Amino acid sequence: MLVVLEDVSKSYRTAEGPLTVLQGIDLSLDSGQSVALTGESGSGKSTLLHLVAGLDHPDHGRIIVDGQEIGGLDDKGRAALRRSTVGMVFQQFNLIPSLTVAANLAFHARLAGRFDAAWQQALTARLGLEQLLARYPEQLSGGQQQRVAIGRTLAARPKLVLADEPTGNLDEATGDAVMALMLSLVAETGSSLLMVTHSHRLAGQLDRRIHLRSGRIDQSVERPA
Known part of the structure; x- marks a missing residue:
């Protein structure tokens, strides 16, 4: 298994008290597999993605990526994991405005050596x-x-690609074309893909679908491999 989550929970402090976002999440992802995370806004999809990327910490449970338990890594270790193993594609593109397309494409690959x-x-x-x-x-x-953002991520040949609504800012036709390219290239590199999406249509193009409802996995909706 490339990714394993065991009994993962996460909450945040608010003025009204603790807000539980994820509860008792058990999830695994094989090498080369693609999984869609679906659910209503606020169901915990993006939080789960950030936890797997080591951008946030669970309150409880274990997250293992490529044999490394993220909870046992310091900030430097998690940053190294993102450089060497995990690539991310965001809805907002997050390109570096002062760099050309060519330099943006090469950026992560150069960081990873x-x-x-x-x-x-x-x-x-x-x-x-x-x-x-x-x-x-x-x-x-x-x-x-x-397309540049996807190329920048895949240029480093990550074992795991995390995508958060990667076509959310695009019209349907453009989004479909970009999605087809991403799925083709992810398969070509042998990477695994964990993608957050609101679109059941796009989710249907991946190997598995996992639906979050109120911070828990809804087993009645999950589509297994």
Whole structure:
């Protein structure tokens, strides 16, 4: 198993008292598998993704990624895990505005010490970005920016890709095209994919679907592998 969550719970302090976001989550993800996380707003989807990425800490339970228990890592260790093992794709693109498309594409791979010019060239071609390499993010459409964000993540060949509503800012046609590209490239690299989405239609394109309801996994909706 590439990812294992055991009895994971998470709550936050509010003015009205503790707000429980996740309760008793048990979840596993095989290498090369794609899983969609669905659920209403506030059901805990993004929180779960952030916990797996080591961007937040569970109150209870264990999270193991690629054999490493995240709770046993310090900030430096979690940052190293994100560089070497975990890639992230966000709804807001999060490109570096001062870097060209070419430099954005290479950024994570260079940080991880895995820059491969041939693989970047292949990604650039597959994503249809050859004519855009000298441009800056502000000169791109939303769909183009998301393709750069996907290429930047996959350039480092992560074992796990975490995607939080990656097509949420795109129109349906553009989102479908970007999603098809991402799924194809994730499969080609052998990466696993854990993706948050509100779209049942997009969720149906992945191997499994796990539905969160009020911070718990709704077994009646889950679609197993």
